[in-house]
Amino acid sequence: MSQPRLRLENCRFENGVWKVDAEQAKHLVKVRRCCNGSVVEGLLDGEKIELRLENCGTGEICAVELSRTKEKKAAREIHLLLALLKNDQFDEALRFAAETGVSEIHLLVCERSVPKITDRLGGKMKRWNKILAEATKQSGAAAPPVLHEPVPFEKFDFPAVCAEKYAALLAENTQPLAQIAFGKKTALAIGPEGDWSPEETRRLLAEGFVPVSLGNRILRASTAVAVGCGWLGNAKY
Ligand code: SAH
Numbered sequence: 001m002s003q004p005r006l007r008l009e010n011c012r013f014e015n016g017v018w019k020v021d022a023e024q025a026k027h028l029v030k031v032r033r034c035c036n037g038s039v040v041e042g043l044l045d046g047e048k049i050e051l052r053l054e055n056c057g058t059g060e061i062c063a064v065e066l067s068r069t070k071e072k073k074a075a076r077e078i079h080l081l082l083a084l085l086k087n088d089q090f091d092e093a094l095r096f097a098a099e100t101g102v103s104e105i106h107l108l109v110c111e112r113s114v115p116k117i118t119d120r121l122g123g124k125m126k127r128w129n130k131i132l133a134e135a136t137k138q139s140g141a142a143a144p145p146v147l148h149e150p151v152p153f154e155k156f157d158f159p160a161v162c163a164e165k166y167a168a169l170l171a172e173n174t175q176p177l178a179q180i181a182f183g184k185k186t187a188l189a190i191g192p193e194g195d196w197s198p199e200e201t202r203r204l205l206a207e208g209f210v211p212v213s214l215g216n217r218i219l220r221a222s223t224a225v226a227v228g229c230g231w232l233g234n235a236k237y
Pocket of ligand 1 (some may be wrong): 030031133167169188190191192193194195196213214215216217218219220221224
């Protein structure tokens with residue numbers, strides 16, 4: 001079993017010790033079976049902090065710092081261009097992106113995206129960022145991916161993301177990932193449940209995206225994120 005982890009952004013640092021927030025404290029005790037003296041890993045803004053849990057006597061759990069290390073930079077910076085998806089699948093796609101080590105997520109409101117962002121975006125961004133932060137506890141990443149607010153596909157500034165760009169397309173003449181030598185900074189675009197529209201496909205190709213295949217089967221968009229980003233995270237350069 002992996003080491004229990006907590007994110008420290010939600011905890012208070014007081015008099016040299018961390019006071020663990022109630023939600024994470026409950027998880028550490030009830031699910032991860034931590035107790036007085038357990039050593040856990042705190043994740044904070046690119047750093048991994050070894051902590052020893054202590055009962056601070058106030059009903060709260062305290063964590064004392066033992067050591068700090070800065071997380072090594074990922075071998076490849078991955079930018080995921082992700083179409084907005086329906087709730088459950090979108091949450092799953094975000095988790096997969098965080099677990100596979102995506103650096104930044106750029107959200108596209110596509111023609112065939114079921115959700116159209118209109119109101120309550122602030123609340124949604126908060127919920128999505130929480131999913132990403134939670135997923136880093138699973139994977140042990142010190143920082144979650146940076147999540148950019150959704151932009152309508154036609155207004156998105158594609159050249160600003162990065163020079164090396166791939167689009168997952170269900171089409172002929174796509175290259176399998178295994179045949180590509182990926183560079184150190186790469187973008188991958190994954191379409192919505194209803195797929196890219198013909199106009200969006202044309203635009204991606206015109207913007208210089210290389211069309212790639214994720215295999216012979218048609219994957220759900222969230223699975224496509226796991227397969228594509230999982231490959232990019234591990235492929236040599
Ligand atoms: N509902 C559509 C499929 C959409 S899949 C249909 O049945 O035709 C959603 C997105 O996942 C696609 O736009 C594409 O970006 C990606 N994707 C899924 N499977 C893929 C594959 N085998 N190769 C490349 N991209 C794939």
